[in-house]
Amino acid sequence: MTRATVRLFLAATAAAGLLVWGVATAQVKQGKMRKAATKYLMRGINAAxxxxxxxxxxxxxxxxxxxxxxxxxxxxxxxxxYLLMDDGRCPDADWANAAKTLREGSEAVLAAAQAKDLDAARAGFENVTKACGACHKAHKK
Ligand code: HEC
Structure with a gap:
């Protein structure tokens, strides 16, 4: 390879790397078809x-x-x-497990709220916040 070909090869490799990185991040920050960015679902729904x-x-x-x-x-x-698993948003097992913990924790809070059981509601809520923390540790930059 001449020096110019080597340079071209390196540039192409870097561009391909950036492209792969871009697609990987896009999946976390935005679904494939739907328009809501993850950060707005977080700010508007989860945080609230x-x-x-x-x-x-x-x-x-x-x-x-x-x-x-x-x-x-x-x-x-x-x-x-459920929503966090839709539309190609989920990149890996860390994400999927955190979404599952969020579903299970919130389901326990819902059952406890219907039974007006404060201790059970607090226990379920602890799992909800674990889910937030686990996914953020892996995927929130
Ligand atoms: C399955 C993954 C996942 C779970 C579960 C999760 N988050 Fe997030 N959250 C993210 C990602 C990814 C970002 C960063 C998004 C970005 O910057 O594009 C984020 C960002 C945020 C932000 C910042 C939003 C902004 O305005 O920039 C808040 C607030 C937030 N999450 C709250 C929560 C709360 C509260 C919970 C738990 C009830 C939670 N999240 C659970 C993945 C998750």
Whole structure:
């Protein structure tokens, strides 16, 4: 190979590497067809409902309406556990496991909210926050 060919080869390899990296990140930051960026689902749905639930479970829901709101937060978080697996967004097992933990934790909170069982709700919520942490550790830059 001449020096010029070597340079061309190196440039092409670097470009291909960037392309692969771009596709890999795109899958995490955005699904394949749907328009919502992951960060907006996080900010708009996960952060809002996780924060609302944390607030309610700290003191404990005071009445039926607050228990119903806790059930609402848990339901929206549960749906996110499915949504994060759709549209080619999931890149690997870390992501899939965290989404599963999110589904299971929020399902437990929902059942506890329907039974008005504060201890069970707090235990389920601990798994919800574990799911956030596990996925962020692996995939949030
Ligand atoms: C399966 C993976 C996964 C799970 C589970 C997850 N997140 Fe995220 N989250 C991400 C990724 C990836 C980003 C970075 C997105 C980006 O910057 O493009 C992120 C970013 C965020 C952000 C920053 C959004 C912004 O405005 O930039 C917040 C807030 C957030 N997540 C909250 C949560 C909460 C709360 C939970 C748990 C209820 C959670 N996330 C669970 C993957 C996940």
């Amino acid at each position: 409902h996780c924060g609302g639930l944390a607030e309610l479970l700290k003191a404990g829901p005071k009445n039926d309406e607050e228990w119903d709101t806790a059930a609402c937060h848990a339901s929206c978080l549960n749906e996110m556990g």
